[in-house]
Amino acid sequence: MDTKRTADSIKLDFILETINCKLLETKNPPLNTAEIMLLQGIWDNKTYNIVAEEAGYSYGYLSSVVAPELFRRISDIIGQRVTKKNCRMQLQICLIPQATSKKNVRPQHSEKLSISITQLMSPNFPSGCISLNSPFYIQRSDIEKQVYAEIEKPGALVRIKAPQEMGKTSLMLRVISYAERLDYCTVNLDLQQVDKKILSDDINKFLRWFCANIAYQLNLEPNLDDYWDEALGSKISCRLYFRNYLLQSINSPLLLALDEVNHIFEYPEIAEDFFPLLRSWYEEAKRQPVWQKLRLVVVHSTEIYVPLQLKQSPFNVGLPIQLGSFSLEAVLELAQFYGINWSDGEEAHLLMATTGGHPALVHLAIYHLSREDVTMRQLLETAATSTGIYAYHLRRHQVKLEEEPELAIAVQNLVNTNEPILLEPIIAYKLSSMGLIKSDGNKATLACDLYRQYFGSQQ
Template sequence: MNELGHTVFIDQDLRTGEAWLDRIDAEIKAADYLILLLSADSIDSEMVRSEISRANEYQKAQGKPQLLPVRVAFDGMLPYAIAAFLNPKQYVVWQSPADNEAVVAAIVQAIDETLGDLPDPFSQIPETEAALSEDGRYLTSSQTSPPPSPEFDPRFIKRLTAPGGAVRFSDKLYVERDEDGDLHTEIVQWGATITIRAPRQTGKTSLLMRGLHHARQSGAEVVFIDGQSLGLDAQSQLDPFLRGLAETLCDELGIDVAQVDRVWNGRLGAQKKLTNLIEDHILPQFDVPIVLALDEADALLTTNFSQHFFGLLRSWHNRRAMSPEWEKFNIALVISTEPYLLIDDINQSPFNVGLKLDLSDFDRTQFGQLNVQHRSPLDETAVSQAFNLLNGQPYLTRKLLYLTAVKQQPWTQIATEATLDNGPFGDHLRRLSWSIRTQPKLQQALLQIIRTRTCSDEDALFRLQKAGLVTQSGDVVVCRCGLYAHYFEQKLR
């Protein structure tokens, strides 16, 4: 590529550290093309996912970089967090060194804009019977012990919730918590409003999916919306958002979407139009509960209409007291933010009514249970040491047990290298560091928390909690786990 006159930057040429993260961001912003090497290992990298997301933000803002994915000896389905940005896109497949020249030629052809967009034949959701891991990864028949997934894949929700659907959960490593039973009981009731709140990577989406699966198997109708996939920002407007929601409701429930056009053809406000659509044209057609589930509802905070929408949800909750029809309409919300930060008026908040489930990290007993489910790769001493380091953070706990049980890495080595940028948790830690690299107030607040167990900046505290970096109990604020405290104390000093 250099010989052809292109300037090539490879991120592996840099040393790790804060300057490295800044350089990566600057190079992504300056690039005309971002070549993504997608292998079985790289697709699970949180840093790769963050870089792709960042490139997409720059692409929308400035028209570049264009993304050119190369599959490196990998023909599996891409994770949702990656596929959402790449399909359909130009793609190149590399299987062996024999493909080197052909791959370079294809990339050059793409850069010269002579190669059109092509569908990725490997990225389609399989139509055959499928199983999902405990954290929402699609499992092939040969995958019995896959690595943990940083994020739940929501693409299977339709087939998961369909009666007699061909998608099932593989629960051999799932730790059932009290919240599972509470959700299963409530979600099939009439007139339920449910809020699931937890930091990032706590298992809240997995909990919701199991609840929706249970609801569908119990006869309820389910409409699932992933807030992160809506592409909302400060320029988003309420009317088209609510119209899109109306169309989704009709489509998912088998109602003629043309009904939305008829309802929207009037002078009423969008909130009233959507309410009328539900009340007059949706609810009368069903004699079973309808569950509207909104995952990552915090995504609406990027808009200027979030409070109007949350107030609308509360008004639907209140209508149940006056109209039996609205008892059919259940609402399930998943958030990672303190409810009072999502809407100013508590009387218009949907988050302080109904069932509230605060999902926490694994406790010591659950940590030990998961170790046993992995055939006890850690002895009792190692379990205690590992729990003290990770404090039951679900994703890191699964990552540790995958490394020890499947990859057979010794705990002593993992413990020694735990806080290294190239260590067993390095990709996860670098992604967290990336998220606050340009936020000096967040860095100062995090360092204050590590040193004093207090935080004087409420806004910074809220953002650190939402990111899953810290937890608060009364006036005491601490890092979510010892690993974070050790890592960021070194990075921020």
């Protein structure tokens, strides 16, 4: 019995991988958590009621929302009508032969797709980006499909912008994963990791750090001195290194993902040289085929405040992606993932009113509510206090404001009015980067009621 169960599980892992590969090939998002849970239940010959009870979903949600969409997507893939009754049979007939072919599946990724009920019911504390194998990632399907399509274009540039903790890095990880499925070379650089001394010196030291790190991630020897020429200058040397060494050494496109680019904004002398360099590579792809191998993904928290000419800036070309707060539907979906049924929507509306749909704040609340650490009433009553679940989040912002009094004054001005007010550009940049404000044209308001309550109590 155990041997049969293991064989069945392996078959299902292969099928899940094959389905997701085919969905991604057609620019569609992979199966979501609810669809995977339902497919696992169907594979084990379980009823909707049993799957709903084990996974913490409502019967109506599974049977009337998840199931029809799941069967439609599988039907599109295999070209046969799929129902609950024939689902397992159709999958075995149509996908098992493909799933066991090395050409069509990469078994090493299957653990990311098969999510156990134990994982779902014992979630980790939500902190930082959402890992690729997490069942608690809220898909932004339209955005993901748009970015996936863009990075397949020669010389593409994608700019992902949002305040802190809005899901930028989580999205970037999925873009990198998609690129790897296309057999691209991938490099992920977090620019927060650059030593302050490197950024405090000249552009030459920074560009050598930049090139060396990319070479290491591509498993290439840096060989910087073979291409660096002081007479030509560091920017030309960097360009030649990229064109004549890095791009010539690989046989597939290179996805270069730069996270926390806004960290460089705070070093204007570096920014004024580095960002025009990125822009020039994007423009070069229109003229030289070798540069078409490069696909840039730039992730940043705010608009750049370093003065650059329009023709030099990489922040007004390429595909712009703006990540916003969660919608009410996304909040309800995340609650479902945690086994919470907010069918009447009242609790979700209350949480939205306090957090403004801020992804990290919403996720933290639903995590604690699912563990029954706190009731919704207790959560809302203590949200803006030192004993509430947001105490660390709020204190972190408070420390930053104490370090920069001009930011604290701006926040207090926002607390004292319900109307949008005009802020100095650099102050607006910093508060937006922290996620404390939302823009209304050239003016700003506090991002959510939680901040109004907390910073109002600090007066």
